[in-house]
Amino acid sequence: MSVEYIERVYDGYSKVYDFLFGKVFQSGRELGPELLNLFPGAKLLEVGVGTGLSLPLLPRYAEITGIDLSQKMLDQAKKRAETLGLKKVQLLKMDANKLEFPDGQFDRVLAAYFISTVPDPVQAVREMRRVCKPGGYIVFLNHFQSEHPVMGTFDKIISPLCYRIGFRTDLNLRKLMRDTGLEIETIEPIGLLGHWKAVRCVNPA
Numbered sequence: 001m002s003v004e005y006i007e008r009v010y011d012g013y014s015k016v017y018d019f020l021f022g023k024v025f026q027s028g029r030e031l032g033p034e035l036l037n038l039f040p041g042a043k044l045l046e047v048g049v050g051t052g053l054s055l056p057l058l059p060r061y062a063e064i065t066g067i068d069l070s071q072k073m074l075d076q077a078k079k080r081a082e083t084l085g086l087k088k089v090q091l092l093k094m095d096a097n098k099l100e101f102p103d104g105q106f107d108r109v110l111a112a113y114f115i116s117t118v119p120d121p122v123q124a125v126r127e128m129r130r131v132c133k134p135g136g137y138i139v140f141l142n143h144f145q146s147e148h149p150v151m152g153t154f155d156k157i158i159s160p161l162c163y164r165i166g167f168r169t170d171l172n173l174r175k176l177m178r179d180t181g182l183e184i185e186t187i188e189p190i191g192l193l194g195h196w197k198a199v200r201c202v203n204p205a
């Protein structure tokens with residue numbers, strides 16, 4: 001699947017995204033701020049910010065930048081930021097595979113239900129690492145391919161179908177870590193049946 005295809009899919013979701021994926025992933029989003037361990041003035045980048053469902057959960061003392069490929073998802077996020085009176089939040093249309101930020105710009109990077117939607121997750125994580133300060137936290141909230149042999153095979157079988165509707169189910173967390181030079185610092189199950197994971201990594205120097 002191409003970046004253009006994913007952009008079109010999420011443009012299409014923009015008006016119904018909160019209804020379809022709001023509540024169901026909310027418990028994971030609520031864990032985000034805890035894992036990010038933000039401090040006053042911390043610079044946070046949320047990649048694939050979507051309609052901004054995490055924005056109300058993040059402390060106002062952080063400097064938040066959200067990027068997304070889909071202008072229509074971002075338009076919803078902008079409306080939410082306005083309603084919440086979040087004047088300092090920056091919301092930008094950008095491809096996560098080619099982040100337009102200098103190296104080490106952010107203290108924290110959040111990828112909430114994002115990394116399995118990108119055609120090239122390894123490149124996206126490399127970019128997240130590049131823009132995150134050494135020692136900064138990179139937090140993923142996501143479904144990864146199950147390590148259970150039967151469930152893992154099922155994830156692999158349904159992945160091409162799921163990708164047509166905007167996400168893959170066969171992303172292997174351990175391989176992603178190996179391919180991008182990241183290590184898991186903490187991992188905990190989130191959401192329905194614990195098939196989704198909250199993963200915190202420390203960006204190596």
Ligand SMILES: C[S@@+](CC[C@H](N)C(=O)[O-])C[C@H]1O[C@@H](n2cnc3c(N)ncnc32)[C@H](O)[C@@H]1O
Pocket residue numbers: 003006007010021025029047048049050051052053054067068069070073094095096097111112113114117118119
């Ligand atoms: C499943 S949504 C998650 C939205 C939000 N983080 C949440 O918690 O609901 C994935 C988002 O990632 C965006 N996305 C996918 N590929 C992208 C890319 N290459 N660059 C930037 N955003 C991308 C999509 O447009 C979509 O808004």
